[in-house]
Amino acid sequence: MEDILLALEQDGRLTAAQLAERLGRPEEDIKKQIAKLEAEKVIRRYRAVVDWDKSDSERVFGFIEVRVSPQRGQGFDAIAARIMEFPEVHSLYLMSGTYDLMVVVQGKTMREVAYFVAERLAPLESVLSTATHFVLKRYKVDGDIMVERTENKRLPVTP
Amino acid sequence: MSTSHSRVAKRVADLPPSGIRKFFELVERMPDAISLAIGEPDFTTPWRGRESAIYSLEKGHTHYTPTRGLQELRDAVASYLERRFGLSYHPDREVLITVGAAEAIDLALRAILNPGEAVLIPQPCFVSYPPCTVLAGGVPLPVPTRVEHDFQVQVSDLEAACDDRARALLMCYPNNPTGAVMDREALEGVMRWAEQNDLIVIADEIYAELHYDGGHVSAAALPGARDRTVLIGGFSKAWAMTGWRLGFAAGPQDLIGGMAKVHAYTVMCAPTMAQEAALDVLYGCDGEVAAMRREYDQRRRVIVRRLRDMGLDCFEPKGAFYAFPSIARTGLTSEQFAERLLQEEKVAVVPGTAFGECGEGFVRCSYATSLPTLEEGMARMARFVARAAG
Structure with missing residues (x-):
């Protein structure tokens, strides 16, 4: 199972036939195992890693530190549920340290992100404070280095 | 300058030229060739x-x-x-x-x-x-x-x-x-x-x-x-x-x-x-070593399958990052095979004879190169083998 996950994590478009060849197992087994992984939501979905900076569309990311007052009996889960359903929220984490929630917000412009924070996030009842940090450049995202690196040359023939 | 004696010591002068070296010079003149002749990892040091x-x-x-x-x-x-x-x-x-x-x-x-x-x-x-x-x-x-x-x-x-x-x-x-x-x-x-x-x-x-x-x-x-x-x-x-x-x-x-x-x-x-x-x-770096080994292992399966699919007998390599198929059925010597493959399809492999006389009839294909490159190299080699053996 782990070998399938590791391979798909690298390249989600690998077919069962390709996986079977690379991992040296029957294609039918691979298909069954992928179906099981999908059914159990171990594999949640397949998607592309997009470098938005290179595309024509604008995409701005803000990292918002949010301090909240936890609710009796529900801790942070209730306020997290309120926040995570907004489509502008890209990621949401409960954090240790000086603030409680890290909300990653994406929008087309800084104004849009700022507006979301001011109009939607900050006014929530249990939110005590927010601090917005805008992303200026994405160097590495989810394990992928996004900046160009020079290609390494090797000698064409070596013993 | 007239010298009846080599200035290089006899035991050095008498060493046979490296089969790799000779081939290197051929490949060097063809910068866009796909090289399956490289005996080092394509990965960078962790x-x-x-x-x-x-x-x-x-x-x-x-x-x-x-x-x-x-x-x-x-x-x-x-x-x-x-x-x-x-x-x-x-x-x-x-x-x-x-x-x-x-x-x-x-x-x-x-x-x-x-x-x-x-x-x-x-x-x-x-x-x-x-x-x-x-x-x-x-x-x-x-x-x-x-x-x-x-x-x-x-x-x-x-x-x-x-x-x-x-x-x-x-x-x-x-x-x-x-x-x-x-x-x-x-x-x-x-x-x-x-x-x-x-x-x-x-x-x-x-x-x-x-x-x-x-x-x-x-x-x-x-x-x-x-x-x-x-x-x-x-x-x-x-x-x-x-x-x-x-x-x-x-x-x-x-x-x-x-x-x-x-x-x-x-x-x-x-x-x-x-x-x-x-x-x-x-x-x-055990994690990185394991990841590289996993990647080589996948390429190994792919290259052996491709070589066999093109009709070459290929021993299943169990280690390192080389496949060593027999090219006997093409009727070519190892050197002829490697030279013609390079000239006709721009793919570099090393003639088996570079590694000793008993390497005749084989070529070394390194899979220390990315899978897409390997696939392209194999596709070209398959075309060549089909022509040569046809």
């Missing part, structure tokens, strides 16, 4: 190692290390050999850090051989074994290995090649260029035979970490083998550190002592920043 070398320079560690290598690195190599292969070496007396495994091979030969003594060399083999033997004053005794034995060296072939000059056996498993590994039983037989003939065994196990079919068994780990074996390893392959030039040798005190003497008089010590980097990769 960042931890690179970062450690940067830090080493920042600290100003730009001086010699002890001749045998940094104490910490010798300790780390000894404990690595114990952890991975169940071997026990004393880091002060039985471990030597060298300038690549290549230097270790040269040192071992020079430390062991008296003039005219011979070295049994199973072939196909790494290109430097015979010339290094000659330069050390010795005589290479080629021992053919065969595809019908999965390229594992046979005692009967050793017996046939051996004469009373034989002093050592120099072998490499997992093997470059065939990808063969020795199974335990076969290796035991060879090591017993070496003992009966009182031979020193130089075991080049540079590809030990790249073994795809269960674990690597070190020649030195077999019963009674430790005290007649010089074990050679290095960082180039599994840790993708070819350019750092760092290897090691482990063995009985007298042999390592002899090697250390030559090492001290020639290179002094291995590069300092490379040693500091190696120390960090040995302790902290």
Whole structure:
């Protein structure tokens, strides 16, 4: 199972036939195992890693530190549920340290992100404070280095 | 200038030109060729190692290390050999850090051989074994290995090649260029035979970490083998550190002592920043090594399948990162095959004869290159084979 996950994590478009060849197992087994992984939501979905900076569309990311007052009996889960359903929220984490929630917000412009924070996030009842940090450049995202690196040359023939 | 005598020493002038070198010049003129002729990883050294070398320079560690290598690195190599292969070496007396495994091979030969003594060399083999033997004053005794034995060296072939000059056996498993590994039983037989003939065994196990079919068994780990074996390893392959030039040798005190003497008089010590980097990769890069091994293993399955699909007989390599298909059915020699493949389809492979006469009829295809490149190379090679065999 782990070998399938590791391979798909690298390249989600690998077919069962390709996986079977690379991992040296029957294609039918691979298909069954992928179906099981999908059914159990171990594999949640397949998607592309997009470098938005290179595309024509604008995409701005803000990292918002949010301090909240936890609710009796529900801790942070209730306020997290309120926040995570907004489509502008890209990621949401409960954090240790000086603030409680890290909300990653994406929008087309800084104004849009700022507006979301001011109009939607900050006014929530249990939110005590927010601090917005805008992303200026994405160097590495989810394990992928996004900046160009020079290609390494090797000698064409070596013993 | 008229010189009746070569200014180059006879033993050097008489060395045959490297089959690799000749081919290199052909490929060099074709910069857009797909090269499956590269004997080094396509991966870059894990960042931890690179970062450690940067830090080493920042600290100003730009001086010699002890001749045998940094104490910490010798300790780390000894404990690595114990952890991975169940071997026990004393880091002060039985471990030597060298300038690549290549230097270790040269040192071992020079430390062991008296003039005219011979070295049994199973072939196909790494290109430097015979010339290094000659330069050390010795005589290479080629021992053919065969595809019908999965390229594992046979005692009967050793017996046939051996004469009373034989002093050592120099072998490499997992093997470059065939990808063969020795199974335990076969290796035991060879090591017993070496003992009966009182031979020193130089075991080049540079590809030990790249073994795809269960674990690597070190020649030195077999019963009674430790005290007649010089074990050679290095960082180039599994840790993708070819350019750092760092290897090691482990063995009985007298042999390592002899090697250390030559090492001290020639290179002094291995590069300092490379040693500091190696120390960090040995302790902290198991994950990266495993990921690279996984990737090679997948490419290995793909390349063997493609070679067989194009109608070539291909032995299943179990280690290193080479496939060694037979090209017999094309009716071409290894050199003809490699040259025509390069000219007609712009794919470089190395003729099997570069690794010894018994490599005739085979070519070495390295899969230390990305899968898309490998797929394209295989597609072109399939077209060529179809034409040549048609």
